[in-house]
Amino acid sequence: MSAHDIDHSLDSFGDSTASATRVTPGNALRPEDIAIAQDKPSEQVAEYALRLGDDALILAQRLSHWISRGPEIEEDIALGNIALDQLGHARSFLSYAAKAWDKTEDDLAYWREEEEFRSLHIVEQPNGDFGVTIVRQLIISIYQHLLYTALLESSDETIAAISAKAVKEVDYHRDHAIAWTLRLGLGTEESARRMRHALDILWPYVGEMFEDEELHTALGDVAVAPSSLRAAWDEEFTAVLKDAELELPTVPFAMARGRRGEHSEHLGFILAEMQVLARKHPGATW
Amino acid sequence: MAAQQESGGSLSAVLSPEEQAGQDRFNQIIADDSRIEPRDWMPEAYRKTLTRQMSQHAHSEIIGMQPEANWITRAPSLKRKAILMAKVQDEAGHGLYLYSGTETLGTPRDVLNEQLMTGKAKYSSIFNYPARSWADMGAIGWLVDGAAIANQVPLCRASYGPYGRAMVRICKEESFHQRQGFEILLELANGTEAQKKMAQDAINRFYAPSLMMFGPPDSDSPNSGQSTAWKIKRFSNDELRQRFVGMIAEQVKVLGLTLPDPELRFDAETGTWIHMELDWVEFKAVIAGNGPCNAQRLQRRRDAHNEGAWVREAAAAYAAKMARKTEVA
Numbered sequence A: 001m002s003a004h005d006i007d008h009s010l011d012s013f014g015d016s017t018a019s020a021t022r023v024t025p026g027n028a029l030r031p032e033d034i035a036i037a038q039d040k041p042s043e044q045v046a047e048y049a050l051r052l053g054d055d056a057l058i059l060a061q062r063l064s065h066w067i068s069r070g071p072e073i074e075e076d077i078a079l080g081n082i083a084l085d086q087l088g089h090a091r092s093f094l095s096y097a098a099k100a101w102d103k104t105e106d107d108l109a110y111w112r113e114e115e116e117f118r119s120l121h122i123v124e125q126p127n128g129d130f131g132v133t134i135v136r137q138l139i140i141s142i143y144q145h146l147l148y149t150a151l152l153e154s155s156d157e158t159i160a161a162i163s164a165k166a167v168k169e170v171d172y173h174r175d176h177a178i179a180w181t182l183r184l185g186l187g188t189e190e191s192a193r194r195m196r197h198a199l200d201i202l203w204p205y206v207g208e209m210f211e212d213e214e215l216h217t218a219l220g221d222v223a224v225a226p227s228s229l230r231a232a233w234d235e236e237f238t239a240v241l242k243d244a245e246l247e248l249p250t251v252p253f254a255m256a257r258g259r260r261g262e263h264s265e266h267l268g269f270i271l272a273e274m275q276v277l278a279r280k281h282p283g284a285t286w
Numbered sequence B: 001m002a003a004q005q006e007s008g009g010s011l012s013a014v015l016s017p018e019e020q021a022g023q024d025r026f027n028q029i030i031a032d033d034s035r036i037e038p039r040d041w042m043p044e045a046y047r048k049t050l051t052r053q054m055s056q057h058a059h060s061e062i063i064g065m066q067p068e069a070n071w072i073t074r075a076p077s078l079k080r081k082a083i084l085m086a087k088v089q090d091e092a093g094h095g096l097y098l099y100s101g102t103e104t105l106g107t108p109r110d111v112l113n114e115q116l117m118t119g120k121a122k123y124s125s126i127f128n129y130p131a132r133s134w135a136d137m138g139a140i141g142w143l144v145d146g147a148a149i150a151n152q153v154p155l156c157r158a159s160y161g162p163y164g165r166a167m168v169r170i171c172k173e174e175s176f177h178q179r180q181g182f183e184i185l186l187e188l189a190n191g192t193e194a195q196k197k198m199a200q201d202a203i204n205r206f207y208a209p210s211l212m213m214f215g216p217p218d219s220d221s222p223n224s225g226q227s228t229a230w231k232i233k234r235f236s237n238d239e240l241r242q243r244f245v246g247m248i249a250e251q252v253k254v255l256g257l258t259l260p261d262p263e264l265r266f267d268a269e270t271g272t273w274i275h276m277e278l279d280w281v282e283f284k285a286v287i288a289g290n291g292p293c294n295a296q297r298l299q300r301r302r303d304a305h306n307e308g309a310w311v312r313e314a315a316a317a318y319a320a321k322m323a324r325k326t327e328v329a
């Protein structure tokens, strides 16, 4: 066989756009499009987008750690997918927020200090075992699904558009979390025990998700007041636990003030890891 | 004997009439350059060779996730983080796809996984080298995925149907992997002095191991003849290696960087690329388990498997409960 034959066979494929790694398929809204679009958010709208973006970013950072460590390869893929979706949402919200200060998504992700982040404590919680990650996913995916559904009506067009893409993906995240909650809740004695433990250690951080801030009132129908999601969240979450023969924890809520920049002790480590390389090379592009 | 040797493997026992018919049909399919499918009769040695090759390939995809997963949480921009995450996830998909393909030959996935975890099965030795810098994400994509493509494109025509089809699908994604790696290096090569240095250093470390991905020299590759006769393998190790060296020798110029090979040149007379002597002693030592990361890579796989045991048990128990429920209903 000659080198020519090999050349020929190498040329006979090469539709590199067919890859599953196309980050944004079709003509959906991409973070790059948001960055160059005309509309610039007010600082208040940007503050709101930061909250949405930071939750998604920190959760993506946490979840991505599962890739190559899952209980089966299918879960490496599933959790990787969810992480990738969350990262996509984060990039869109941060790209939008960044414009208010003439910055970029990377300026916000890599160059803000811990107290400038607006993430909730629940997304900062360690992955723990697979059960802890699933309970965290159940808590957040039901929440985000309700939130993005409500934000479809946001009077801010960009936030509504990002939410429209996100809500479809989060719907799948919710299905994934519910399916595993049932399997683990009803599976074995051991899995049920681990799920009860996971519920107990995460429950303290549920309260913070529903706390309203002045910002929500000030923004009117741009934003969704978190407290307005509480009843629907309770109903859905309780129903899943009931099906899984698990009980609502009785542990109290913690004082968690991530929205004010007062974070759990975990966030410092998350950021140290996430930002280390970028900060070693100020001004560099990648 | 000679005819059997050519496409049927060495057969000592006398074949039954059914087996003889199967063997004849098998020989015909190979001669016609057509495809063997899972239900077709095939020589045991063919089944064994393919099971070994396909499962090794699957294991390489799975272990190969680790060096890159090592940089996901530290990727220096959100866009790069997303691309890297998607890429590593693709590799998991390749692994799954190849395990399914291997299962069509009769060995279940948990047996294959067991062989990997106990060190009985091998995987590509390059994944036993550490990914120490961000530039390694570039060098791995460009050189390692690049070498994988050069190896795998001819496999798209492999005589075993499920393998060939898996390769077609996988190669499409691999070409994206190579391109994203090249882009990482290109960005670094045009960046600061420190970035440029990082890129050159990564190329220096991954060049020789990536050339070794094509396997030992033809003079020392005992199984190649049989694989070629069976039309699993279409080109020799050295042919593919030279072809690959030629490609990267051109591409490295675009980067403005160099390959760490003082002997690299195109020999107009033979029409082939000449590269430096590779350290096959090191190659064999890494395959045998002495590479810098063999222990770490296998332990990580075992840990994930063991820590996930309770999850898989719960899923199985739940599925059984549900099955009983539907039976009753």
Ligand SMILES: [Fe+2]
Pocket: B061, B090, B091, B094, B170, B174
């Ligand atoms: Fe792959």
Ligand SMILES: [Fe+2]
Pocket: B091, B145, B173, B174, B177
């Ligand atoms: Fe790849």
